[in-house]
Amino acid sequence: MNPKESDQPKASGMLSVVSTPLGNLGDITARSLELLRTADLVLCEDTRTTGMLLKHLGIQAVLKSYHAYNEHVILDKILEQLQSGAKMVLVSDAGTPGISDPGFLLIRHLLQHRIKVDVAPGPSAILPALLLSGFPCDRFVFEGFLPLKKGRATRINALKTEARTIILYESPHRILRTVKDLAEILGPDRQACLARELTKLHQEIIHLPLADLARHCESKPPKGEIVLVLQGASKDKAGD
Numbered sequence: 001m002n003p004k005e006s007d008q009p010k011a012s013g014m015l016s017v018v019s020t021p022l023g024n025l026g027d028i029t030a031r032s033l034e035l036l037r038t039a040d041l042v043l044c045e046d047t048r049t050t051g052m053l054l055k056h057l058g059i060q061a062v063l064k065s066y067h068a069y070n071e072h073v074i075l076d077k078i079l080e081q082l083q084s085g086a087k088m089v090l091v092s093d094a095g096t097p098g099i100s101d102p103g104f105l106l107i108r109h110l111l112q113h114r115i116k117v118d119v120a121p122g123p124s125a126i127l128p129a130l131l132l133s134g135f136p137c138d139r140f141v142f143e144g145f146l147p148l149k150k151g152r153a154t155r156i157n158a159l160k161t162e163a164r165t166i167i168l169y170e171s172p173h174r175i176l177r178t179v180k181d182l183a184e185i186l187g188p189d190r191q192a193c194l195a196r197e198l199t200k201l202h203q204e205i206i207h208l209p210l211a212d213l214a215r216h217c218e219s220k221p222p223k224g225e226i227v228l229v230l231q232g233a234s235k236d237k238a239g240d
């Protein structure tokens with residue numbers, strides 16, 4: 001997409017992308033609350049999850065499913081409603097839509113059709129994990145979830161020479177395998193930080209080299225939601 005400068009958004013509806021708390025309700029912003037309160041329609045991954053959140057926040061809203069399985073097919077329907085003047089909010093189950101969650105396709109589609117899109121910034125697991133890792137945060141890369149099969153080794157190999165701090169999302173079922181694979185390819189001594197249940201009651205931050213972290217995950221399998229942060233490659237191994 002290469003919008004011309006004269007391509008101003010049409011005077012129509014608007015989509016606001018709103019981040020929701022990862023676990024601590026206090027992390028919702030005043031602006032997000034206002035947008036949710038005044039939306040004609042809230043697009044969400046799971047209407048039960050968002051319905052519960054809105055109930056806790058004391059907000060009544062009309063909810064519509066927008067998730068990985070239907071996002072391709074409902075793009076034009078959403079576009080039509082926005083062209084008719086609707087004010088919509090997009091949320092995901094938790095954190096920021098589009099970040100390892102649905103959102104990108106819709107945002108791109110609407111921008112291509114010159115619909116106004118705005119973002120109310122808020123919680124995402126990336127930044128708290130990065131800061132709590134204590135690794136350099138002036139430059140970092142977000143890798144999302146590693147592929148399960150095809151391309152997995154290639155992706156990990158590419159990280160061997162990555163000098164910036166690396167952020168990965170992982171599930172508790174796969175964390176042991178991932179830490180073991182990373183230790184094997186990046187080396188057992190690469191410093192890592194496992195950030196678990198961020199912003200929640202049982203938040204836990206573990207700093208260990210990869211080989212020790214693998215042993216830790218084996219003896220005490222981590223539960224809940226996990227971000228894995230890796231120190232970047234040292235200068236002698238870095239690619240640039």
Ligand code: SAM
Pocket residue numbers: 022023092094095096097098099100101123124125126168169170171195196197198199200225226227
């Ligand atoms: N959109 C979300 C965001 O902005 O962070 C991410 C959604 S992705 C489907 C879910 C993954 O995010 C989890 O598997 C975990 O890696 C990470 N995550 C979400 N909440 C977390 C939390 N409270 N603590 C640690 N990691 C979390």
